[in-house]
Amino acid sequence: MQEMxxxxxxxxxxMDAFYASVEQLDNPDLRGKPLAVGGSSVRGVVAAASYEARKFGVRSAMSGAMARKLCPDLIFVRTNFDRYREVSKQIRKIFLEYTDLVEPLSLDEAYLDVTVNKIGNPSASMIAQEIRNxxxxVTGLNASAGISVNKFVAKIASDINKPNGQKTIGPEEVEPFLETLDVKKFYGVGKVTKEKMYRLGIFTGKDLKGKSLExxxxxxxxxxxxxxNxxxxxxNSKVKPTRTQKSLAxxxxxxxxxxxxxxxxxxxxEIATEVENRLSAKKLAGKTVTLKIKYRDFTIQTRSRTLAEFISLKQPIMTVVKELLFQEKMxxxxRLLGISISHLNNEKSVKTDILKESIDVQLKLEF
Structure with missing residues (x-):
């Protein structure tokens, strides 16, 4: 461990199977049954799957057709993001009862720094249990938690005792814990990187630790x-209460x-109109326009152009999109088209004073 x-x-x-759990909460007839949110059409994609569906191998980002093949009795429901956002706000409000240092990652997950907390409890494990309770x-939903000395380990730990569980990795346990893990469990190691590590003989954290920095x-x-590291x-990444949105699509x-x-x-x-509405709602504008094209064979191509000025309206967006569309022959x-705007006008250095760094001392309290 790094010293001092x-x-x-x-x-x-x-949150455990958040979208699916919300649907089962709102409709008792769906409880205990294999459920997929989204993906019901021939070209649809599963946004979330209940644990009952996961037993059959159904996963998020899977095509609806494949999900149906794996689980013939699978029930599909349409996404309802207004409802998911409503529940997410309730959960976020609970987080803020314990600390202002809350970094949302999505509607259903967040980091909390409870080193200094509002209830004066020195045990992060007890706080996590209380928050889950x-x-x-408040919502009727189950959540899982990971507790550790940094965001990286906490995120890995939250997956260990899912669903409806938690795992604490104390300061002295971090390195031994990481050494035992398959590298595919490391947050940030995707399928391609995993395969590359395997080819290099790196299968576990211990194998990874044995390789030099060079x-x-x-x-x-x-x-x-x-x-x-x-x-x-x-x-050493801190929990950042303000996450700057980097693109909108x-x-x-x-x-x-x-x-x-x-x-x-x-x-x-039609897509540009939706982008304009979303930019307007968040009072944003951007300089880079990207056209996303997914072909029949599922290969994806992106074409981008960066402008000198910020834009947010449909017509200037479409002017660039047309140029990108005709840039080369299809x-x-x-099967899919998308437009994203990046290099937004909110991309300034976000320097949040995190409690004035009130924890810049070595703390040896119960974990």
Missing amino acids: LPIRKIIHID RIKE FLEDHFGKSGGFYY VVRGIH AEHTFSENISSEIFMLERLE KESV
Whole structure:
């Protein structure tokens, strides 16, 4: 472990099968049954799956057709993001009863720094249990939690005793714990990186720890330094209450493949209108316009252009989108189109005074 660093107490709360659980909460007839949110159409994608559905191998991001094949009795329901946001706000309010240092990652998960907390409890484990109880009491939903000295380990820990459980990895346990893990369990190690590590003989945290910094940087570039540190329990990223949105996007999957660029422009007009509305709602504008194209064979292509000025209205967005669309010939028919705006006008250095760094001392309290 790195010396002379403050021991922070970080909780990662992750709601259990959030979208599906909300649907089962609101409709008792769905409880105990395999359920998928979204994905009911031929071209649909599963947004979330209940634990009953997961037993059959149904997972989020899976096509609806594949999910149905794995689980013939699967029940599909449409997404209801207004409802999910409503419940998420209730959960966020509970977090703020314990600390102002809450960093949301999505509607259903967040980091909390409880090193200094509003209830004066030195035990992060007890706080996590209390928060999970409060979530159950207020919303009727289950949450899991991971508790440790940094965000990286806390996030890994939250998955260990799912659903409806928690896991604490204390300061002295961090390195031994990470050494035993398969590298695919490391947050940030995706399928491609996992396969590359396996080819290099890196299967566990212990294997990863045995590689030099030079070796890891040679094979993984800048990420090599990250892997070198985190396997030693070094991850100094703070819980940031304000997360700056870096892009805004909208996309649409078509019921039938499109090959005509005229039809594509019609659909892109609709998508651009949605992007304009979202930018307006958040009072944002951006300089980079990206056109996303997913072809019949599921390959994805992106085309981008960065402007000198910020834009937020449909027409200037479409002017760029048209240029990008005709930039090169389509290689085959298209199943999805999307538009995203990045380099937003909120991308300034967010320097939140995190309790004036009131925890810049070595803390040795109950974990």
